[in-house]
Amino acid sequence: MLEPALTPRQKAAVIVRLLLSDGEQISLEGLPPSAQAALAHEMALMGMVDRTTRDRVVAEFCESLEQVGLTFPGGLGNTLDMLDGSISRDITDRLRRMAAMAGHSDPWERISSIPARQLADLALAEATEVAAVMFSKLPVPKAAEAFGIMPPERARQIAYAMSMTGGIEAPALRRIGVALLQAAEALARPALDGGPVEKVGAILNFTPSGTRDEVLTGLDQDDADFATQVRKAIFTWANIPMRIDPRDIPRIVREVDQLALTRAIAGAREADRPTADFIMSAMSSRAADALREEVESLGRISAKDLEDAMSAVIATIRRMEEAGDLFLIAGEAEEGDTGDIAIHTPAR
Numbered sequence: 001m002l003e004p005a006l007t008p009r010q011k012a013a014v015i016v017r018l019l020l021s022d023g024e025q026i027s028l029e030g031l032p033p034s035a036q037a038a039l040a041h042e043m044a045l046m047g048m049v050d051r052t053t054r055d056r057v058v059a060e061f062c063e064s065l066e067q068v069g070l071t072f073p074g075g076l077g078n079t080l081d082m083l084d085g086s087i088s089r090d091i092t093d094r095l096r097r098m099a100a101m102a103g104h105s106d107p108w109e110r111i112s113s114i115p116a117r118q119l120a121d122l123a124l125a126e127a128t129e130v131a132a133v134m135f136s137k138l139p140v141p142k143a144a145e146a147f148g149i150m151p152p153e154r155a156r157q158i159a160y161a162m163s164m165t166g167g168i169e170a171p172a173l174r175r176i177g178v179a180l181l182q183a184a185e186a187l188a189r190p191a192l193d194g195g196p197v198e199k200v201g202a203i204l205n206f207t208p209s210g211t212r213d214e215v216l217t218g219l220d221q222d223d224a225d226f227a228t229q230v231r232k233a234i235f236t237w238a239n240i241p242m243r244i245d246p247r248d249i250p251r252i253v254r255e256v257d258q259l260a261l262t263r264a265i266a267g268a269r270e271a272d273r274p275t276a277d278f279i280m281s282a283m284s285s286r287a288a289d290a291l292r293e294e295v296e297s298l299g300r301i302s303a304k305d306l307e308d309a310m311s312a313v314i315a316t317i318r319r320m321e322e323a324g325d326l327f328l329i330a331g332e333a334e335e336g337d338t339g340d341i342a343i344h345t346p347a348r
Contacts, residue, residue, distance in 0.1 A: 009038060009042045012042070013042045013043045014046075014058075015057065108137045111137070111138070114184055116149060119134070123135070130176060134180055136165045137173070139324055141321070197233050200230050201232075201233025204230065204234050205234055205236065205318070216231065235314065238271070240279070240313075243329045246282035249282035250282070251320075252313075252320065253279070253283060256312065261279075261313060263301050264306065264309040264313055267306035267309065268306075272310070
C-alpha cells in the first residue's frame with residue numbers, strides 16, 4: 001500500500017527540519033507571520049519520516065531549484081535596496097516614504113533615516129507625547145544626537161513622557177509612525193546633506209594635522225563662533241582618551257587594521273603619546289605585549305605613514321559609531337579649549 005503523498009507544507013517542514021539537523025543557520029523571518037505559524041504548526045504535528053520519503057522530498061526540492069532561472073527580491077524595500085546606486089536618491093527616498101505611508105513597509109525605518117536636525121524640528125513641532133513615542137523608537141545614537149540639538153527644557157519634557165510610552169500597541173505605533181512621516185514631509189528639507197559645521201568637521205577629521213591647524217586658525221579670524229563649533233565636531237587621534245570608554249578599546253583593536261594600529265603606536269610623537277599609552281593600557285596584558293613586540297620590529301615611521309595610520313584608526317572608530325556598535329562619550333568643549341569635541345551620543 002502506497003504511503004499518502006505529503007502536502008506542500010509537510011514537504012517544507014521536512015526541508016527545514018533536515019537543514020536544522022545538519023546544523024545550518026536559517027532565518028524564516030522574511031516569511032509572512034501566517035506562513036511562519038503554519039510551518040511551526042505543521043512541524044509540531046509531524047512524526048517520523050522514513051529515509052525514502054525524505055530523499056524523495058529533497059530530490060523534488062533540488063529539481064525545483066534547478067528550474068529557477070531568475071528571481072526578484074520581492075517587496076518595494078528589497079527592490080530599492082537592489083537598485084541602490086542605479087536610480088537617484090531623491091526617487092528612492094520618495095518611493096520609500098510612499099511605501100511606508102501606504103502601509104507596505106515599516107514607517108519607523110524611514111523615520112530612523114531622517115537626519116537628526118529634522119528629527120529635532122519634528123519633535124519641537126509635535127505634542128510632547130508623540131515626540132516621546134518617536135524617541136522611544138529611534139536607535140539610541142540617532143536619538144541622542146537629536147536630543148542634543150533641542151532646547152534642554154523641551155528635551156526634559158520628552159524624556160519624562162518617554163516613561164509612559166510602554167503600553168502602546170503595535171497598530172497605534174504604526175499610525176503614529178505614518179502621521180510623523182506625513183508631518184516630516186511638510187518640513188523644509190535642506191538641499192545639501194548635513195550642516196556646514198558637520199561637513200567641515202568631517203573633512204578636517206581626515207586632513208593632515210598641519211593643514212587642519214592652519215584652517216582652524218584662519219576660521220578663528222574669520223568667524224570665531226563657527227570655528228568653535230567646527231572644533232566640537234572634529235574627532236582626531238588626540239580625542240581618543242577623552243571620548244572612548246577604555247572597555248571599548250579591545251573591540252576597536254579587533255576591528256582596526258593591525259598594521260595601521262602598529263604604525264600609529266610606533267610612530268606616536270610627544271603630543272600623540274598619551275593616546276598610544278591609553279590604548280595600550282586598555283588592552284589585555286597579553287595583547288599589549290604582542291603589540292609591543294610588533295612595534296619594536298618596525299623601523300622609523302615616516303610622517304605620512306603616521307598620519308595615514310592614525311586616520312585609519314579614526315575611520316574605524318567612526319564606522320563603528322555610525323553602525324551603532326560603539327558609543328562615544330559625550331562632552332562639551334570648555335571655554336578657551338580648542339581641542340575637545342562634543343559628540344552627542346550616550347556614555348556607557
